[in-house]
Each structure stands twice: as C-alpha cells, then as structure tokens.
Amino acid sequence: MQVTDILTLIPAQAAGGEGGALMGMLPIILMFVILYFLMIRPQMKRQKEHRNLVAALTKGDEVITSGGLLGKVTKVSDNYITLEVSELADKPVEIVLQRSAVSNVLPKGTIKSL
Structure with a gap:
C-alpha cells in the first residue's frame, strides 16, 4: 500500500x-x-x-390539608389561610396554615354531610 x-x-x-x-x-x-x-x-x-x-382558594372553600385536616377557609392572605376545623362552646377553632398545605378542595356542604 x-x-x-x-x-x-x-x-x-x-x-x-x-x-x-x-x-x-x-x-x-x-x-x-x-x-x-x-x-x-x-x-x-x-x-x-x-x-x-x-x-x-377563597373564603368559604372546604379543603383537606396534606396533614389530613378537614376544614373551612375563613381568611385568605398572600401566603397563609385560616382554617376553621371545629366549634367548641359556640366559638370556632381556627388554625393558620400555609396555602401550599392544601391538597384538595371539596364540594360545598361536604363537612356537614360527614
């Protein structure tokens, strides 16, 4: 080659x-x-x-959180929501959560049916 x-x-x-x-x-x-x-x-x-x-999310929505809490939204701010989870002696029990903790929004009236 x-x-x-x-x-x-x-x-x-x-x-x-x-x-x-x-x-x-x-x-x-x-x-x-x-x-x-x-x-x-x-x-x-x-x-x-x-x-x-x-x-x-708006006031009045019924939601389930990622931790399993079921409640109704009573206040909404930029990063947090206030969730009514129960009533104790005619006073609502409210907790403050981050908005991202919400996993599902339920149809209205779901809490009453439970």
Whole structure:
C-alpha cells in the first residue's frame, strides 16, 4: 500500500466511526425521551394543577390539608389561610396554615354531610 491509499482510507473510517458513535448513543437518548414523557412531564402537570388550586382558594372553600385536616377557609392572605376545623362552646377553632398545605378542595356542604 502506498501512502496515498492509506490517507484515503482514514476519512472513510472516521466517517463510519461517527455513525457508529451516534448509533451507540441512540438508546441513551431514547431512554431520556421516555423518562421525560413518563415521569417528568406528568409531575410538572401535577405541580401546575396544585399551583392553580392554591391560587384559587377563597373564603368559604372546604379543603383537606396534606396533614389530613378537614376544614373551612375563613381568611385568605398572600401566603397563609385560616382554617376553621371545629366549634367548641359556640366559638370556632381556627388554625393558620400555609396555602401550599392544601391538597384538595371539596364540594360545598361536604363537612356537614360527614
């Protein structure tokens, strides 16, 4: 073989090697795409729904907190809500919670039916 023959083979082998490297990385790229659609995207959707739920809280809503408390919202501020959880001697028992502690908003009248 001459030197010119060797030089012409080197670019052909390099081009074939690049294709092989891309094909070798394809399963890893495919795994990240699947991971995004199965785990990351649904989690972002749940976070957005929770953010909208917390932003829409108003006085009179009946809610369940992440700790399991059931009550009625009596006051709403920027970061906190006041939740009436019970009545004791005709005086309401109220607690102050962070807005993000609310996990579900219940239909009106749910507390009375329990």
